[in-house]
Amino acid sequence: MLQTLFKSRYSLLLNFIVGFILLSFSLRTTFYFLCLTKIDISLLSFIKIFSLGSLYDLSVALGITLIYNIYLLILPDKWVKTKVNSIITKAWLFITLLITLLSFFAEITFWQEFESRFNFIAVDYLIYTYEVVNNINESYPLPILLGSIIILIILIYYFFKSKKVFLYTYKKGLNFGKRIAVSGTLLTFTITLFFFLRNSDADISSNRYENEITKAGIFSFFSAFKNNELNFNDFYYKIPTEKAFNIIRKELNEENTTFYPKKNSIKRAIKNGTNSNKPNIIMITVESLSADFLKHFGNKQQLTPMLDSLADCGLLFTNMYATGTRTVRGMEALSLSIPPTPGSSIVRRSNNKNLTTIGSIFQKAGYSTAFFYGGDGYFDNMNEYFGGNGFDIIDRGRSVTIGDSYKTKRTIIEDKNVSFENAWGICDEDLYNVVIKNADDAYSQKKHFYDFVMTTSNHRPYTFPINKIKAPTGTREAAIQYTDYALGKFIEKAKTKNWYKNTIIIIVADHCASSAGKNEIEVSKYHIPCIILNIPEYQKKTINKLCSQIDLYPTLFSLIGWSYESNLYGKNIFDKNFTPRAYLGTYQKLAYLENDSLVVLGPQQKVETYLYNSKTNQQIPYQVSRILIEKSVASYQTAYNLFKNGGLNL
Known part of the structure; x- marks a missing residue:
C-alpha cells in the first residue's frame, strides 16, 4: 500500500515529508555532536532526544504540507496531468524548499549565537527586518548563501525527476475514496500532533542542551510566537x-x-536627605558587556584596559547580575x-x-x-x-x-x-x-x-x-576592544x-x-560589571x-x-x-x-x-x-x- 502511494499523486508530498525528516535528523545529529561535552551521554537521553525529536519533525513536516495535502485531496483526477497542476506543484515545491532551507540555515546561525532552537528572540527579530537582514548581510555572504540555496533546490528538483517523483505525481487513477483515506490519515496526524504536542514536552531533562536539541526550530518558533506574553496568574x-x-x-x-x-x-x-545635591547623570548602557571580559573578573586577554582603569578609580559593583538576556x-x-x-x-x-x-x-x-x-x-x-x-x-x-x-x-x-x-547603528564614538x-x-x-x-x-x-x-x-x-576604546x-x-x-x-x-x-537559568551568564564615576x-x-x-x-x-x-x-x-x-x-x-x-x-x-x-x-x-x-x-x-x-x- 505504502509503495503504491509513493507512485501516486502523493509521491511528491510523501517524498518531501521523508526528506524533511531526514534533513531535520541530520541537523539534530549535528547539534548533538557539537554539544557532546555539555550533555549527559546515555542511551536513555539519546532515545529521548531522537524519538521525541522525530515527532516534532513530523509535526512540522505535516504542517508545512497541510495546504498541499488538501489540494491533492480536492484536485479532480482529470486535472492531474494538466499544465496548471504542473505549475502549481512545482511552484509549491520551490517556495516550500526555499522556506525550509532558509529556516535550516537560520537555525544553524541562531544556534551559533544562542545555543538554542528558535525562541522569543527569533520572533522579535522577524519583526525588525532592516536590522536583521542587514546584520545577516554584513555577517555572512548573503548572495553566496542565497545562490547556494537556489542551487540546492535545483539539485533536489533533478533528484526528484531522476527518481520519477514528478512522473508519479502527475499520474491518474486514485479515486476520491482512496484520497479521503490518505489525506484524512495525514490530517488526523497533523491535528493530533497540533493539539497534543507542546514545545515544553521537550523540557524533561535538567540539561538545557538536551532539551534544545530535542526540539525543532520551526515548531519552537511558532510556540514562542503564540506565547508572546505569559499570564503569571494562569x-x-x-x-x-x-x-x-x-x-x-x-x-x-x-x-x-x-x-x-x-x-x-x-x-x-x-x-535620604534634602535633594540639595543635584548632579547630572549620564548612564552608559553597554551592549553585551559580560563581567568576564574585564581583567577585574579574571580575563587575561587585556580586552578592556580603560574599563579596568575606571574600575580602579570609581565605585565598582563586583557581584551585580542582569535580570535578563x-x-x-x-x-x-x-x-x-x-x-x-x-x-x-x-x-x-x-x-x-x-x-x-x-x-x-x-x-x-x-x-x-x-x-x-x-x-x-x-x-x-x-x-x-x-x-x-x-x-x-x-x-x-x-x-x-x-x-x-x-x-x-x-x-x-x-x-x-x-x-x-x-x-545596528552608528559606532559608539559617534x-x-x-x-x-x-x-x-x-x-x-x-x-x-x-x-x-x-x-x-x-x-x-x-x-x-x-x-x-x-x-x-x-x-x-x-x-x-573597540567598545572599551570608544568609552575611553x-x-x-x-x-x-x-x-x-x-x-x-x-x-x-x-x-x-x-x-x-x-x-535553563545559567547564573554565571547574568554576571555584569557596573561602575559609578x-x-x-x-x-x-x-x-x-x-x-x-x-x-x-x-x-x-x-x-x-x-x-x-x-x-x-x-x-x-x-x-x-x-x-x-x-x-x-x-x-x-x-x-x-x-x-x-x-x-x-x-x-x-x-x-x-x-x-x-x-x-x-x-x-x-x-x-x-x-x-x-x-x-x-x-x-x-x-x-x-x-x-x-x-x-x-x-
Missing part, C-alpha cells in the same frame, strides 16, 4: 495576593521608608527597577506609558531626561517606551517617524555626525559625540540632565571604524567640559554576551554584595542624599536590612537567587530549587525553605499584577 505557582504584597512590603522596608496605606501596592516615601530586559530593569515578568519585556508591551520610572523621579526633580540610541529606536519599541515615559529621543531615525504616539521631542542623528555605521553635544547644550541652558545612553558597537557583525584598535573587525573580542575617548572628552565636575557617569551592561549554558566620597571603592541591576538607582539616590516617592523593587545596597539577592529570567523561567539558594519558577506551576555554587557554577538540587519559595513567588507575582493592573502608573 501559568505559575502563586500565593494569595494579599500575602504576596505583605511579603514584598516587608522585604522592601528600609529604616528610612514609609509605605502608603493603599492596599496591594509598594508605593512608599524614602527619606536581552537589551530590552536591561532597559526594563534600569528604568523601572522591577523583576522580569514572564513573556516579553515591558519595554515591548502595550500600556507601558506614564509609568513610575527612574526617569519620572528625575523629571519631578526638574531634570531634562533623554534616551540616546545609535540605531533606530523603532527597534524593540524603544522610542515608544521611552518617549511615552517623558524622555526626549535622540536616535538614528531610519524608520518613518509619522505615527509616533509619544509627545516628547525626537531628534534624528544626521549623516554629517556619522563617521561609521552598520546594521554616539558619544552626540551625547557630549547635548550635554553642552543643556549646560549652556542651565538645565540639569539625566541621559540614558544605549550603545550598539558590541554586537554582531562586530564592525567598527578601522585604525582605532589593532585587532581587525569581525570578532566579539575585537568589538569589546568619551571619558577623555567629558573631562574637558565644564559640566563634568557635577556629572556622575554610570557604566553598566544591559546583559551578558552569551546566555547559553547547561542550565565622579562621586567624590565613593572613589576607589568596591561593593561585593550580591545584587541586581534593579538596585542601581535606589543605591545611587542614597549616595547623593535624595528623598523621593518610590514604586521600585530595587533597594539601597548600603541599607542594614539589605538581603543579598538577584532576579534572573528568560521569557518563561523566572529565578530568584538569595545568597547560595536558587528558586526557579516555570509554567505549569513548576517550582525547582537548588544550591548554587558560584565558584563552580553548579546548581545542585536542594530543598530550600518554604519562606524563600514564597518570597520568590511574591516578587514576580506582585510585579506582574502591578503592571497589569496599573499599579506602576504615575
